[in-house]
Amino acid sequence: MQSFRPNPLAPDSLSRALDQFSFHIRHFALYRSIPPHQDKTTVGVQFKLVFLVCGRVDFEAGSRRFVMNPGDALVIPPFIRYTARCTTDEETEYGYAYFDLADSAMEEEFTSLLDCALPALYRGVLAEAELGTICRMVHGLSPEEPGAHREAHILLDWMVLQLARSLLHSSQAAHTAANDAGAQLVRQCIGHLRRVPPREFSVAELCEFAHVTQSYLYKCFQREMNCSPQKFLTLYRLKLAERELCDSSATIQELAEQFGYTSAGAFSQAFKQHFSVSPAAWRQGQRDRTHREPD
Amino acid sequence: MQSFRPNPLAPDSLSRALDQFSFHIRHFALYRSIPPHQDKTTVGVQFKLVFLVCGRVDFEAGSRRFVMNPGDALVIPPFIRYTARCTTDEETEYGYAYFDLADSAMEEEFTSLLDCALPALYRGVLAEAELGTICRMVHGLSPEEPGAHREAHILLDWMVLQLARSLLHSSQAAHTAANDAGAQLVRQCIGHLRRVPPREFSVAELCEFAHVTQSYLYKCFQREMNCSPQKFLTLYRLKLAERELCDSSATIQELAEQFGYTSAGAFSQAFKQHFSVSPAAWRQGQRDRTHREPD
Numbered sequence: 001m002q003s004f005r006p007n008p009l010a011p012d013s014l015s016r017a018l019d020q021f022s023f024h025i026r027h028f029a030l031y032r033s034i035p036p037h038q039d040k041t042t043v044g045v046q047f048k049l050v051f052l053v054c055g056r057v058d059f060e061a062g063s064r065r066f067v068m069n070p071g072d073a074l075v076i077p078p079f080i081r082y083t084a085r086c087t088t089d090e091e092t093e094y095g096y097a098y099f100d101l102a103d104s105a106m107e108e109e110f111t112s113l114l115d116c117a118l119p120a121l122y123r124g125v126l127a128e129a130e131l132g133t134i135c136r137m138v139h140g141l142s143p144e145e146p147g148a149h150r151e152a153h154i155l156l157d158w159m160v161l162q163l164a165r166s167l168l169h170s171s172q173a174a175h176t177a178a179n180d181a182g183a184q185l186v187r188q189c190i191g192h193l194r195r196v197p198p199r200e201f202s203v204a205e206l207c208e209f210a211h212v213t214q215s216y217l218y219k220c221f222q223r224e225m226n227c228s229p230q231k232f233l234t235l236y237r238l239k240l241a242e243r244e245l246c247d248s249s250a251t252i253q254e255l256a257e258q259f260g261y262t263s264a265g266a267f268s269q270a271f272k273q274h275f276s277v278s279p280a281a282w283r284q285g286q287r288d289r290t291h292r293e294p295d
Numbered sequence: 296m297q298s299f300r301p302n303p304l305a306p307d308s309l310s311r312a313l314d315q316f317s318f319h320i321r322h323f324a325l326y327r328s329i330p331p332h333q334d335k336t337t338v339g340v341q342f343k344l345v346f347l348v349c350g351r352v353d354f355e356a357g358s359r360r361f362v363m364n365p366g367d368a369l370v371i372p373p374f375i376r377y378t379a380r381c382t383t384d385e386e387t388e389y390g391y392a393y394f395d396l397a398d399s400a401m402e403e404e405f406t407s408l409l410d411c412a413l414p415a416l417y418r419g420v421l422a423e424a425e426l427g428t429i430c431r432m433v434h435g436l437s438p439e440e441p442g443a444h445r446e447a448h449i450l451l452d453w454m455v456l457q458l459a460r461s462l463l464h465s466s467q468a469a470h471t472a473a474n475d476a477g478a479q480l481v482r483q484c485i486g487h488l489r490r491v492p493p494r495e496f497s498v499a500e501l502c503e504f505a506h507v508t509q510s511y512l513y514k515c516f517q518r519e520m521n522c523s524p525q526k527f528l529t530l531y532r533l534k535l536a537e538r539e540l541c542d543s544s545a546t547i548q549e550l551a552e553q554f555g556y557t558s559a560g561a562f563s564q565a566f567k568q569h570f571s572v573s574p575a576a577w578r579q580g581q582r583d584r585t586h587r588e589p590d
Binding site: 130146148149151 | 304308323428431440459460463
């Protein structure tokens, strides 16, 4: 009769912390740039995880600047306007995932665990052999393949685990974001917005909460997020509205009211300006996608 | 302003089916055998997933015989007595995970999805490059490494996904287990045991449920499970008791009653005979392991 070897892998603190999070992945893909490279400046309303496969990339967002080498990964939180430059003459390839936390109330804990309330670089988290395997897996992710959705989540879970581990192992020196007053102010404001109904979002409200002047708030947002507080609030409100649009059956009119727009038309216009499609078309697109299944 | 590419990875049926399962991993390790190899005959009370890295292994359990080559995986459900023989003169290496379903009520769905109510072979599910990466990861699993618990679960999730996919892709020809009457009878009995209080387990009860004679039941269990129905019931009851021992705070006396033993002493003796430690020591060991954390 076999005698048992007990499980040596009891849940540790890090595992338990990570077990709390589950993700909504929007997009998971590889991107290849062939010289001459073009700079890319963009801003997202989701978290973005990027891992570099080959080449070298200069990343710049507000006061943060990183040089990414193969095996490095980067997490960019929502609403950060950043510029990425491929700086070698070789082909550059990177993988990226856009994702939200399934439970948005967990965002603060997530950014705190990964130290990524502002863009964070994790050096050398992916060894060469792992990079190859991951590239093949990401490359193979196709909506037609049964289980692709689960595979994407497994991949993201694994990468997030590697990032969290690298933080524990590193001296944290590379993660300098957290400590200056401006960055802290911005993070506090984002935390505050999670507790305020979207229709009440205003720059004045943020100033009152943080006990700072509008011009200081402006300076801090501009430096850390590369956009004004007003612009940030617009994006943040739209992000929440977009999520509600997909998850609830509220009418456009109801959503407009809920998110503080003067009319359904004003909401539609703002949405369209940002997402390039109307709220109704976006909702329909998401539903079609959910129903159109590979098997 | 960036326009969104919608997520092409909508949840598909297979992803949703797999999302239902979460596992309790007991052990996840690599095993290396250097010639001269020794045959191994064993029986487990958990599911076992085995994947062959190098060498060749003949597997035999009841009426089922498989030849495993590198990249093949095998799932052995609980209570199967089997023999594994390394049949080449080279080094043989395999990885294995012992696991339970976190929700035992899901066992039937799990075995049905993976077609593994009896041992099932999945040919060529791991490509060579993946094998290398997985071996490194399993090799690196150490209780001292923060996140090891989560990494083991990620690895198991990924492998289970590959097995489920291979079933969809294959002609199912390799999975011949399901169709003969004896195998079906055994599977029905196991399903029935999930709905009966453990103290009522008896061979007579099973015969009545299945409308068969004791000698036919004996023949079927002996052929498919390589043990008698009585032995199977003893193992199954102990497995349930072991889980309850870890998860609840019931006393040994209470557990003895719950699982149909005449006394705490009789329970302890049966437990010790199988698990090589007393119920109290086993419980203490599990608790120590949970509290002794790497960080």
